[in-house]
Amino acid sequence: MHETPEDAMRETEQMLEVYARFCEQSLAMPVIRGKKSDKEKFAGAVSTYTIEAMMHDGKALQSGTSHYFGDGFSRAFDIQFAGRDNTLQYPHQTSWGMSTRIIGGIIMTHGDNDGLVLPPDIAPIQVVIVPIAAHKEGVLEKANEVKKRLKPVCRVKLDDSDNSPGWKFAEYEMKGVPLRLELGPRDMEQGQCVLVRRDNREKLVVGLDELEVKIPELLEQVRQGMFDKAKARLQSMTYDADDFEQMKRIAQEQPGFVRAMWCGDQACEERVKEEAGLSSRCMPLDWKGQCGTCVCCGKETEQMVVWGKAY
Numbered sequence: 644m645h646e647t648p649e650d651a652m653r654e655t656e657q658m659l660e661v662y663a664r665f666c667e668q669s670l671a672m673p674v675i676r677g678k679k680s681d682k683e684k685f686a687g688a689v690s691t692y693t694i695e696a697m698m699h700d701g702k703a704l705q706s707g708t709s710h711y712f713g714d715g716f717s718r719a720f721d722i723q724f725a726g727r728d729n730t731l732q733y734p735h736q737t738s739w740g741m742s743t744r745i746i747g748g749i750i751m752t753h754g755d756n757d758g759l760v761l762p763p764d765i766a767p768i769q770v771v772i773v774p775i776a777a778h779k780e781g782v783l784e785k786a787n788e789v790k791k792r793l794k795p796v797c798r799v800k801l802d803d804s805d806n807s808p809g810w811k812f813a814e815y816e817m818k819g820v821p822l823r824l825e826l827g828p829r830d831m832e833q834g835q836c837v838l839v840r841r842d843n844r845e846k847l848v849v850g851l852d853e854l855e856v857k858i859p860e861l862l863e864q865v866r867q868g869m870f871d872k873a874k875a876r877l878q879s880m881t882y883d884a885d886d887f888e889q890m891k892r893i894a895q896e897q898p899g900f901v902r903a904m905w906c907g908d909q910a911c912e913e914r915v916k917e918e919a920g921l922s923s924r925c926m927p928l929d930w931k932g933q934c935g936t937c938v939c940c941g942k943e944t945e946q947m948v949v950w951g952k953a954y
Contacts, residue, residue, distance in 0.1 A: 646726055648713065651735035655711040658739040659692045662707035669764040670745070671869035672696050672752050673877050674706055675949055677925025682909050685738075689713040695924045695949065697877045698751040701898025703924050703953040706748055709739035744954075752873050753842075759819025760841055762869055763862040769797040770858060771815045775808055775827030786826050789836070789854065796855050797862065816841060821865045822858065842868050881949075887919075890938050890950075894919045898952075903938035905948040911939035921950040 645651040659676060666672040674694035684691035688710040696706045714733040717723070726732040753760040763769050770793060774786045786801050793799040802811050808825070815823055825837040836854070838847045842865050849857050880899030884890035893901050901921060905911060915938070916922050930947045937944050 645735045645737070646724075646732065648711075648735050651713075651737050652711055655690070655692060655709045655737050655739070658737070659694065659707070659709040662709070662739070662741055663694050665741075666694060666696065666706055666745075667870065669762065670749055670752075671762040671866050671873060672706070672748060673870060673874040675877075675925060675927055676929065677927045677949065679708075679925055680905075680907075680909075680912060680923045680948070682912055683923055685710045687712065687715055688738075689715070692928075693925050695951075696748055696752060697873075697880065697900065697951075698748070698954070699754070699876075700751075701880050701900075701952070703900065703951040704744065704748045704751070705924075705953065706745055707739075707741040710737060712736040712738060747954075753869055754819075757813075758817030760869065761819035761821060763821045763866050766819065766821050767798065768800045768815075768818070768820045769862060770799045770822045770824055771811075771820045772799065772801040772824045772826060773808055773811045773815075774801075774803065775825055775830070777803065779828045781831065782826065782828060785831055789824070789826065789851065793854060793858065796859055822861060824854075840865055840868075842872070884938055885935075887915075887938055890915070890921070891919045894921050894952075900924070900949050900951040902947055902949055904935035904944050905946050906937035906940055906942040906944045907946060908937075908940065908942075911937055914939050915950060919950075920952060922953055924949045924951050924953065 663674050663676050666674045674696045676694055679691040679693055690711045692709045693705055694707045696704045698704055714735050716736055717733040723731045724734055772786050772790055774782050777783055783803055790799055790801045821841050823839040830836050835848050835850050838849050882893045882897060882901050884893055884901050884903040890901055890903055912923055926946055926948050932947055934943055934945050
């Protein structure tokens with residue numbers, strides 16, 4: 644709760660950026676920061692801000708919201724405080740949050756036909772050690788030694804079960820473990836191991852004496868690679884429409900987002916939803932484009948909207 648609208652709006656914007664940074668840095672999910680239309684904002688809010696992410700299939704997921712309520716709710720519930728001038732005032736309120744839908748967002752942004760692909764920051768296991776020919780003398784001992792060395796720099800697991808290496812490879816790929824470390828007798832002889840990235844299946848031969856430095860570097864490369872891949876998808880599946888017929892054609896033929904100008908009239912917004920099947924996802928905060936014409940009615944406007952189909 645805040646004494647002034649300015650303080651409340653500042654917190655609303657700050658919290659949206661907290662969620663955006665979490666999605667992009669920890670979850671490797673690129674998001675569009677924007678403001679909701681009056682039709683799409685939270686009921687009773689003065690304004691609603693959102694971060695919108697694109698899933699594999701081109702649909703939008705509202706991944707976090709931050710609302711400015713003004714003093715409407717505090718007046719409705721008769722919530723007051725003594726202000727700096729010692730008079731009773733109604734506070735300006737905010738509300739913000741992310742929900743468990745973000746778990747689905749992680750799966751639908753990064754997952755593939757073999758299972759999960761987890762960003763390293765949130766992966767319960769960041770590195771799994773799979774011994775090759777574990778029955779050979781010294782292999783399990785060396786694998787345990789490597790595990791102990793890696794514990795200070797990552798979340799590591801050694802799978803010393805009786806399952807075959809192929810079984811283990813498939814299991815941990817399905818679970819989305821970012822890095823797999825393969826260690827066998829021949830690797831030990833050469834003082835090296837094989838590291839396999841889950842995000843792109845790249846294999847790297849790394850010296851055993853380099854692991855404490857190399858693995859944190861690779862985990863960051865995995866995170867960045869996942870983000871870049873999702874960002875490229877977002878960009879390649881975002882289209883621009885200059886008129887309503889073009890917008891409807893894109894919506895019918897191409898999954899993804901459509902950027903188009905909007906006059907602010909709710910009637911135009913509803914027409915887009917009814918005839919093109921697209922809802923207004925947000926008005927991007929970083930939009931610095933020129934004036935244009937509304938995709939529906941042709942009126943002059945400065946406002947661009949990202950439209951899309953959403954979960």
